[in-house]
Amino acid sequence: MLVVHGVWVDGRLGLWAEDTAPRPGESGPGPAEGTPAHPFAAAAPALAALLAAGPGSAETAPAGSPSAQEAGLTLLLPSSARGPIPSPESGRAAPAGGGTGISSWRVPALLVPPAAALPLLGSLPPYDPVSLFDPDDAPAWTPGLSLRYFAVVGEHARALVRRGRVLPQLARTGEVPEARWRPVLTGSDAAALRGLAAAMPPVCRAAGGERPSARVLREALDGLVDGAARSAMPDRLIAGNRPGLRSALTDRWLHALTAEDPSLPSARPAEATTLGEALGAWLAAAHELDGPVRACFRLAEPAGDDDPWEVEFGLSPAGEPGRMVPAARILAGERPPWLPESPMELLRTELERAVRLHPDLHLALRAAEPTGLTVETAWAFSFLRGGAPALRAAGYGVLLPAWAGRAGLGLRMTAGPAAGGTRNGPVTGLDDRVTVRFDVVVGDHVLDEEELAALAGRRIPLARIAGRWVELDDAQLKAALRAAGRRGGEASVGEVIREVVEGGDEELPLVGVEADGLLGDLLSGEADHRLTPVATPSGFRGTLRPYQERGLSWLSFLSGLGLGGVLADDMGLGKTAQTLSLLLGERTGGPVPPTLLVCPMSLVGNWQKEAARFAPSLRVYVHHGGTRRRGEAELAAAVREADLVVTTYGTALRDAPALARLEWERVVCDEAQAIKNSTALQSRAVRSIPARTRLALTGTPVENHLAELWSIMEFCNPGLLGPAKRFRRRYQEPIEARGDEEAARALRRATGPFVLRRLKTDRSIISDLPEKLEMKVWCTLTPEQAELYRAVLNDMLGRIDRTEGVERRGNVLATMTRLKQVCNHPAHLLGDGSPLAGRSGKLARLEEIAAEIVEEGDKALVFTQYTAFGSLLRPYLAARLDRPVLWLHGGLSRTRRDELVERFSGAEGPMLFLLSLKAAGTGLNLTAANHVIHVDRWWNPAVEDQATDRAFRIGQRRNVQVRKFVCVDTLEERIDEMIERKKALAESVVGTGEDWIADLSTERLRELFALGPGAVG
Structure with missing residues (x-):
């Protein structure tokens, strides 16, 4: 598998890839002289061939077209003394030994022009962490974080073009002038650009030397806007013959705005200067600087049918129209501290600019100190439909009546x-x-x-x-x-x-x-409460809870109509049991074709065991791996003898033609967020398998965008929500861009009949789930840890202060990692194999708590984000507790994972289960444990909650105690405080890991990382 990364260089998108397959000598250092070759970078021809084959059709994979140019790039990448540090998506372990820093590496790359890059960026496959590292299920390639970032920039560019926020220019990037489209970034668009720059992954600017993220983003946005505009424009802006070299420069420029070649050779310098200055003034006028105080307009409706409308003028802080101070009150002497010295002069200047966007405001300029306008109904309508959106997009404050913008009739x-x-x-x-x-x-x-x-x-x-x-x-x-x-x-x-x-x-x-x-x-979405109840099938070994019986009734009702549905119950509420009971129930009336169930590889064993437990009469065939039935007749015979066929998304993609030729009662997608990208090959493959009805199982029907809901619904009921383009215009854009409540209600009404969503925190759904008791466990450092902490901090802050750009961000993240390792244990940082006993306050606390748990006869899950630390803990804890300790990490096979889970779940099984957060944070049922310990923190509450839910789920009969270890007066406590203060925004703040910390100033980092007086015990 290749992990494809993106950089922006020389006006083009540079694509390069890591090969995740091991190759001899890849981790060794490069040549002593010159820039070393990246040891596991894929060859450019291999990358081009792979991209040309997917994720979409050949037309949507332009990286393999002649416009893509092979080149060698020098990149500044995080590295150790042994070689470059692999990206998180590659699944590789970092080279052992040596410190971390930024080094230059030579990689083969493809340089793709913006217009050709846009289709690729618009059809990236989804990130599937479950199947990504499974050899049998992994896709041929997956986008890295940098490429996904440029996909966001590409969508931003398309949106600017759709909204007309672009202007034509005469650019001078080289000796020959070029006709280019450039974005107009004011108001909310300018704010969005600042947010995008702050969110840029460092690898996006790894090429071309040290460049600020804002500069790289602007170069990329300019290029992608130009490409998007050319794609959206007609072939010719002016009729007639193609202008020749002797034609007027303006005619040639107009033609070049939509031509494949934007250059204007032989342009006379004086003529190019005149045209360029005129166009530049046009762009500058559109980009007039937004000050800290902006004009604000409030439209007030009349009290009666015949009364006039009022438009009130005022000033407000930029972006805060709710704090508007009307001009009449300013003239009366009201002066908030944020107002400038001459507020009415500023207001008039702002009005003169606003007239360009809504000319009807010119009437106000007749007054020396305008405070507002009295207008007729037609004027108010024109302002609502045209003036208000234009003014708001340009950064002016606009306050409208509460009903404005909502559906009328x-x-x-x-x-x-x-x-x-x-x-x-x-x-x-x-x-x-x-x-x-x-x-x-x-x-x-x-x-x-x-x-x-x-x-x-x-x-x-x-x-x-x-x-x-x-x-x-x-x-x-x-x-x-x-x-x-x-x-x-x-x-x-x-x-x-x-x-x-x-x-x-x-x-x-x-x-x-x-x-x-x-x-x-x-x-109305209440069918699960009032449909005719369906009795639990006699072959079901167990008891369905009342809400599960209602779910079974709903599933049976939809299936009887031939409709598909989305069972979106919260994680742990028993979607598997409801599905198995549906399969059992429909077989009481006679033979029924089998159901095909598609799931991530990690859940294949879970479905086998749950079927054997709840529905032993169901005949289950697992179609996965090298031993699966490959011949058409052989496969058909195996399917005929089965009631439930379980396969993986990767296998379904490979065997889709054979599976599509068989008769299925239904197709079920478990963890259906795997098909949230409608253009991904595996989504298309699953949709291509015909069945009488379809069912999607997912606890997260929408993770990031409403387009994901459309993709899942398109699988369940093809065509029911209409084309993706209409869905985007009718629902997605109004809801995501404007928070349109009417559109949100309409979408709930449209999808409500086919989506059943229940939460385990809803006591009306389930009242007997035990409590989840969360607590912080405060740990202190030993003197050795404190000395190491100070040494790392002093060394790394010096490096951070001396570096800039990509290298500085790399040093900040390396500091974070090393300080967290110190908080765990000195041996974790040093990697020297030294003894563990008596050297870590956190380890001592873990020993104490684990001993209490074992003594009480309970079981515990212990999560760490570091595989190296887990490998140190397992033998140490086993010896200290005189009990076997299990250790599950990403390097284990599925068979071995299943063995460990089964062993832990047994009544006589081990009492302590160490788990890697990445490898075991989802997809496992470990209700044998009623204690969860997070030894080191991921600093993403959603990830920690998912890991905790391995124990806190249906089947758990005891209260679950969750302990989160935090070292006092270290960066761990300070980041924990930041998370708690911003709990409502925690997911957006830390959703991408810890990169957000890298942009803090050195002084702020010093405060964040500093060792406080209470740290040492």
């Missing part, structure tokens, strides 16, 4: 029993008939055709209806009149569901659904 659908039916009659299929009525509404007020016709005749863009102001336009009124014309009739259940999912149209969205009986329960 809406469509309400009412479905009831068909003639002769009963209110709660059973819904047995998608072809069942129901009566349907459509009403045009504003809030709770229903508009009849006469009212709509009157509104259309008045042609007023803003109208007051039932005491509520509503935005109207011709398209919306025409759609409302059409809807009013089809008031009622009959439709099938399938057609009703389609209406709900489509959510009306853009002019007249569906804002309410009322239905009777079980159909109403399904459409």
Whole structure:
């Protein structure tokens, strides 16, 4: 497998890759003279061939096209004395011995022009940590963090082009001028750029010497915006013949703005200077500097139908319109400390700039000290639709009425029993008939055709209806009149569901659904409470909890209709048991084709054991590994003899054609976030396998973007949410970019019938789950640890102070690692194999707690993020406690992992289980333990909670005690305080690890890392 990284160099995206397969001599140092070759960098031709084959089609993999150029790059990378330090995605261990620093390495690379790089960046496969390091399940390549970062920049560039935030320029990057598109970055766009620069992984700027992240980002954004604009523009901006070298420079420049070659050779210097200065002034005017205080505009609605609207002017701190001080109050003497000395002069200057964005504001400039405008309804409508969005995007404050931007007219659908039916009659299929009525509404007020016709005749863009102001336009009124014309009739259940999912149209969205009986329960998302209960199948060995029985009823109901669903119960609530009971239940009526279950490799054994435990009558065939049935006849015979076929995502991708030729009752995707990227090959492969119905199991239906929900729903019910482009326009962009509550409600209504989500913290769902008791365990350092801590700190702060850019960030992260190792144990830092006893306060505390746990007859999970530390702890604790201690880490095979889990879960099994946080933080059921200890912290609450949930889940009958070790008056305590202060934002603050600390000043780092007086015990 290759891990593909990205750097921005010479106006192009540079792609290079690490080969994760071991090669002889790869970890040794390079040649003594010159820049050494990176020992495990992949050859450029191999990288080009691999990228050309995926993740999308050949058309979407331009890195393999002729426009990609092979080159050698010199990169500044984190290194030790033995060689470069591998990236986290590679799964390699860092070279042993020697300190860490930044060194130069030569790598073969592909240089891809921006326009060709955009399709690749837009179709990266998802990061799947479970299958990434499985030899049988791993993809051929995976993007590194740097390449994913450039994908975010690429999407930002596309968004700027879509919103028209670009201007054409005459650029001079070399001797020949070029026609280029450049972004206009003001207001929120400028703030977003600053955030992107702060989040840049250091490897993104590893090429081309030391460069600040803001400069690299601007170069990349300029290039990607130019590429996105050329892709979005028509082939020609002006008609006629292609201009020749003797044509006017302006004509040649216009042609070059969409041509493949942007250069303008033979341009006369004087003519190029004149055109460049004019275009530069245009861009500069659009980029007028945003000050700390900005103009603010408040639109106030009239009290009555005939009263005028008011636009109030004022000033507010940039980005804080809620603190607006109206101009009238400024003139009356109100002077907050943030106001400048001449506030009214600033306000007038701001208004003069704002007029360029919304010319109707020019009326205010007639006054020497403008405070506001009294306007008509048409003016207010123009401001709402055009002026307010433009001003807000440029960084001005805009305050609008609470109803502004929300849907005005809406469509309400009412479905009831068909003639002769009963209110709660059973819904047995998608072809069942129901009566349907459509009403045009504003809030709770229903508009009849006469009212709509009157509104259309008045042609007023803003109208007051039932005491509520509503935005109207011709398209919306025409759609409302059409809807009013089809008031009622009959439709099938399938057609009703389609209406709900489509959510009306853009002019007249569906804002309410009322239905009777079980159909109403399904459409309201309450079907699991009111559907006809399905009894626990007789072959199920165990007892389903009430909420699990409701889940089984919901699954059976959807399956009976031929619909797919997403069982999104919280982790540990028994999705596996509900699925197995569904398979057992449907076999009570006779033979049923088998179910194909696709899951990460680490869960194959779990499904085998759970099926044997809960549903021993089910015939299970595992289609995975080198011994799987490969021949078509042989595979078909094995499937015919099975009720449940379990395979992995990697195997499903490889064997998709053979699996697609077989008959399946359903396809189930466990950990369905693995198919959240709709363009990834494994997502396409799983969707290509036909089945009567489909089921997705996941505790996280949305991890990062709503597009992930669309991808999972597209698997469950193909086509039900419409094309991805329409979903993005209808739901994703309004919700993610603007926080649109109406769009969010519409999406919940559209997906609610097919998503069942229950949380284990909800006492109405499960009331007998034991408590989770979390506590901090405060540890002190030994004198030896304190001396080492000070020595590391003094040495590394000196290095940090003397370095900049990538090298400085590398030194900061290396300091973090070394100080955390000191807090664990001196032998962990030194790696010298020296004795452990009596040298670490944290180890002494661990010994004490472990001894108490063993003495009480309990079991404990002990998590560490460092494999080297776990390897030191296992033999030491086993000897001190006189008990076997198990040790699970990423280097173990699946078989060995399963053996350890089974051994620990046994009644007579070992009482202490050491686990690597990365290898064992997800996918394991370890309820035999009722103690969880985090010896060293990952500083990401979500990751720690996931690891804790190995024990705190269904099946746990005792309270779970969670201990998090923190060394007093060290960086561990100070980072813990920062996390606690920002608990609500913790995931966004530390979600990418500890890189955010690398951007702090040296003085701030000194405060963060300093050893306090209470550190030594």
